[in-house]
Amino acid sequence: MDRYTRLTELGWNMDLLRRGTVLVVGAGALGNEIIKNLALAGVGNVLVVDLDVIESHNLTRSVLFRASDVGRRKAEVAALAAADIEPRMNVRWFDAPFQTTLGLGALGNVDIVLGSLDNIQTRRDLNRACLLTNTPFIDGGLYFLDGDVRTFLPPFPVCFDCTLTQDERDTGWRRWSCLGILGDHGAGVGPTAPTVASMVGGLQAQLALKYLHKDFAGPYPMLVPNGVRIRFNGFADEYERWDLNRDSECPTHLSVTSVPLSPITSIPYGNDMPAAQLLEIAQAALGHEAYIELGFDVVHSLHCFQCDRIEAAARRRGALGIAETMCPECTPSVCFECGHSIAKTVATRPDLVFPEKVDCAACFESNPLVLRDSQTLNRIEPGSPALAYSLAELTVPMMDILEARDFEGQKTMYIQLDGDRDKVFGTC
Known part of the structure; x- marks a missing residue:
């Protein structure tokens, strides 16, 4: 049988x-x-x-x-x-x-x-x-x-x-x-x-x-x-x-509007390609002022207004935790009173986090808290900080379909990253 x-x-x-x-x-x-x-x-x-x-x-x-x-x-x-x-x-x-x-x-x-x-x-x-x-x-x-x-x-x-x-x-x-x-x-x-x-x-x-x-x-x-x-x-x-x-x-x-089945321009590159290279492809088709919509917000830098320190970042907005936005220069790493980790308190006891202070989860002593302002982007465009990164660093997934537009927003093209197909599907 x-x-x-x-x-x-x-x-x-x-x-x-x-x-x-x-x-x-x-x-x-x-x-x-x-x-x-x-x-x-x-x-x-x-x-x-x-x-x-x-x-x-x-x-x-x-x-x-x-x-x-x-x-x-x-x-x-x-x-x-x-x-x-x-x-x-x-x-x-x-x-x-x-x-x-x-x-x-x-x-x-x-x-x-x-x-x-x-x-x-x-x-x-x-x-x-x-x-x-x-x-x-x-x-x-x-x-x-x-x-x-x-x-x-x-x-x-x-x-x-x-x-x-x-x-x-x-x-x-x-x-x-x-x-x-x-x-x-x-x-x-x-x-x-x-x-x-x-x-x-x-x-x-x-x-x-x-x-x-x-x-x-x-x-x-x-x-x-x-x-x-x-x-x-x-x-x-x-x-x-x-x-x-x-x-x-x-x-x-x-x-949401469904991505049209055609025409989609497939390119033989994966999400490891530089964002600048993808923009060049869009500009060749739509003009030198063309841009690409990511479809989500990316935090590209964190700025502390207290010490004026700026740290480069490339994280999708919503995936960035409070502990990651704390300024490491202006917020103590451990509680002044008992030495308990401030980051651990922030991660496990959000009820103890306030706009300018955090109460220690171990001893409830107040400690200063300075959160950095996040600078975001949602496009790849001329002069954008996105051009310093690869698509993967901008959290663009494998085999994504990205929408490119001309400056006036009248012409569009959909670009599919086909270089990752084998990584995704193998021998499907």
């Missing part, structure tokens, strides 16, 4: 599954279940993104991790375990933030995206990238004994951002912790259960497998509902399903 006999008896087409490409963002407990199921089903190409390392508490909820893996990268271990389950799988892993790793060109070349993330902002950014590239997005989440799955498919009558309140958007970088540690904004958080991770991850994987068969004339229709939320209430042991409603004030729907 062939290895895949039972799968084909379900009506699944192995050729379709082997040609499929699935992006999984998040390789924790939920991501483990998704990746495991995709491997068991024989999916041919899987990309795994997760920036975290394995800790001992992950071992009780993550089926692909072992005690010997503690300290290793989640994405790497999950990817290698998947390849062990399905040797023919082309699985690629990336141990960096999604936002700075995979660009719109990469998203546009995958069949479906599965999210298994623990912070709202990354889910919003992933949602936005999917809308820009018309890529289906199935989001999953866990909380205590509860779990839910939300489906967002083209033409996106509703999106992930539609489901959020403004308060949730404002506190988007907070991460739910399985250790019960206070989040960045002091909110209590709770643990997640391996049983619920298995249920939610299994449902996400099944929906992805069905989506890969959407045009296949099998024994029964493979339908994936669009714009629905399927919730498992682990306390009542009940499933619920309801339609999601579009938010007329959704900031993503109000600001």
Whole structure:
């Protein structure tokens, strides 16, 4: 009997599954279940993104991790375990933030995206990238004994951002912790259960497998509902399903227009190319005053108004923590009274941080705090500080699609960085 006999008896087409490409963002407990199921089903190409390392508490909820893996990268271990389950799988892993790793060109070349993330902002950014590239997005989440799955498919009558309140958007970088540690904004958080991770991850994987068969004339229709939320209430042991409603004030729907499929100018360079070189390409097509939109803000320098010290930087805005904006000359590194790290207090006790002082988390003694002003840019243009950096240093991800415009904003061109294709997809 062939290895895949039972799968084909379900009506699944192995050729379709082997040609499929699935992006999984998040390789924790939920991501483990998704990746495991995709491997068991024989999916041919899987990309795994997760920036975290394995800790001992992950071992009780993550089926692909072992005690010997503690300290290793989640994405790497999950990817290698998947390849062990399905040797023919082309699985690629990336141990960096999604936002700075995979660009719109990469998203546009995958069949479906599965999210298994623990912070709202990354889910919003992933949602936005999917809308820009018309890529289906199935989001999953866990909380205590509860779990839910939300489906967002083209033409996106509703999106992930539609489901959020403004308060949730404002506190988007907070991460739910399985250790019960206070989040960045002091909110209590709770643990997640391996049983619920298995249920939610299994449902996400099944929906992805069905989506890969959407045009296949099998024994029964493979339908994936669009714009629905399927919730498992682990306390009542009940499933619920309801339609999601579009938010007329959704900031993503109000600001996003899909990148046109053509014409896109592909260039044989990756994100390691100098920003100045990319600008020259745009200027050759659109005139010497052309510029390139990054689509996000980059902090290029930090300026302390107290000591007038300026430090060059290249960090995406929103990824810069308070501790990094402290002036090292004007803010003490340790508490004057007890020697406790000021940076540690700032990182773990934001409730003790005030405009011009920080109270020590150990002894509550007040210490001076001087935060530097961040200078930002969002374009590559003539005379810009961006010209001193490579695209990667400006946090432009691999295979991104960037929009170039002429000075009047009347002519545009879309440029795709195709030099990183092999790094992203390998032998896909």
